[in-house]
Amino acid sequence: MTGADRLISDTVPRTVTLIVLDESGGLLGELPAFDVSLPYWPETAEIVAAARERYGLDLAVLRLLKAPGDVAEGGHVTYLGQLLSPAAGAPWTPTEVDLSHHPLRAPYAHAGGPARSLAWAARALDERGRGPVTAAIQQRTWNLSTLWRLDTPTGPYWLKQVPDFFAHEPVVLTWAAGSGRATPLLVAEDARMLLAHVDGDDLYGAGVEVRRDIAADLHYLQVAAIDSVPHLLADGVPDRRRPRLEGYLRGVIEEYGGGDVSLRALAAGLPDRLDRIEACRLPDTLVHGDLHPGNVIGGDRRTIIDWGDSFIGHPGFDVLRLTEVMPAGEAEVVIEDWAARWRAEIPGSDPHGALELLRPVAALRMAAVYADFLAGIEPAEHPYHAGDVATWLRRAVELYEEER
The missing domain is CATH 3.90.1200.10 (Aminoglycoside phosphotransferase (APH), C-terminal lobe)
Structure with a gap:
């Protein structure tokens, strides 16, 4: 949900600090801050790309940790990320972060959540003869959803996962199947959806x-x-x-x-x-x-x-x-x-x-x-x-x- 009908703009700068966990959920440290062009806090594709290009890290953003209190976009924003594959040599700065459980945290925002969801999506595509996944690119994540583009030899697909209060979305997509007016749903389970690609x-x-x-x-x-x-x-x-x-x-x-x-x-x-x-x-x-x-x-x-x-x-x-x-x-x-x-x-x-x-x-x-x-x-x-x-x-x- 957005606060307004607006065009994507790069007029409001966003500076990103990433605090990163290893594959098992242990704290590695903080990466040097960097800037991205899109100001909107849920957008993660540039963050993930920067971590890969600058430090050779394959990671997912888990959730927001800290953001300015007086704006809804841009500014200096801190996220928690987690490695999806082993890495070494990044310029970690020691830091402290509260990693305690919170009962309202979405499954995809927990350590290990993205990896579990990606594994589910890969199995679902393989079972339908549409795999394997050759690349998985996190597009955005926030309190309302996480979205990944999954590239395969048969074309791109989309993994979307939502919190429990949006768990009825696949019900609507199932009902609308065949109408040509709503996102085509391949399969859904536990608020995870595998969606067909729509050009445009x-x-x-x-x-x-x-x-x-x-x-x-x-x-x-x-x-x-x-x-x-x-x-x-x-x-x-x-x-x-x-x-x-x-x-x-x-x-x-x-x-x-x-x-x-x-x-x-x-x-x-x-x-x-x-x-x-x-x-x-x-x-x-x-x-x-x-x-x-x-x-x-x-x-x-x-x-x-x-x-x-x-x-x-x-x-x-x-x-x-x-x-x-x-x-x-x-x-x-x-x-x-x-x-x-x-x-x-x-x-x-x-x-x-x-x-x-x-x-x-x-x-x-x-x-x-x-x-x-x-x-x-x-x-x-x-x-x-x-x-x-x-x-x-x-x-x-x-x-x-x-x-x-």
Whole structure:
């Protein structure tokens, strides 16, 4: 999940310190700091490449150890890494690091976690006649996922592993198999997924026409999912329908909202607001949950990726996310198309009315999502999301006050 729909930029420098464990998990020491071009903390490909090129080390980044407290990208960032094969001669500096267990640590962030996941993926490819793996390149890792590119004689594949709170992602990919609109899943086990390669690049910065097409792609999936809601819920996709949605939103206001008068008023009006949204007659269905263009790969056809934030709920959440940083006039073009499709699908429905009521609810939902992340990750990783709950609560207040 990203805080904004943004283009990859190299304008914010990132300096990396790596503290490295040996293959068995023993502490080797700290490497000299170095700079990488991408500022985004989860991005690891440059880090791994630098360790190999500078010091001949084959390693994986396990997790974030320390990051600046006042920014969400760039700055001097410290990571814990682990060797994947023996090495000697690196310029280690003695250091101290807390290697104690934490119950909220993702399996892939533990010592030995990457090696176990790579071994699982290699076996899965071999069993399907698609191996062997000739190269494994870690692309990113953070509290929401780890992602590896696996090169083989039959082409590239992707190993993705997620924490337990995203463990329903393979359920969604299995359901969407054959649609041509979601990432093709080869096999999944214990929140590990082996994904087929999709040609193309992400669509960060996409213009209005591309976003119209993305909304149409998702509409196809959401209409197909309406009859599958009971099955998806039974298989673990989170339930954000009313009345559970109301309790979910009240929870983040109670925990983080303090004495904000507008938030209290918004919370008090939630029952009536949600009644009115229901009266607009759009059906509950599968919601992507983070539908910005960076989560869409554009090639010969568009593929929607990263379904870990998905849930069952109101389809309007996705079009609001898709248009949230667009100029008002361009956003309205995408929304009008979206509304016309739902009016055709559900005669007598009021998509526009639902969206207007849903806007502050959508911001509250984003705040609740980030609160869930903070509750589900170890404290060292809190810098990834430290300001996000407050940001989205402020946005909910702004949208609520604009209505008045």
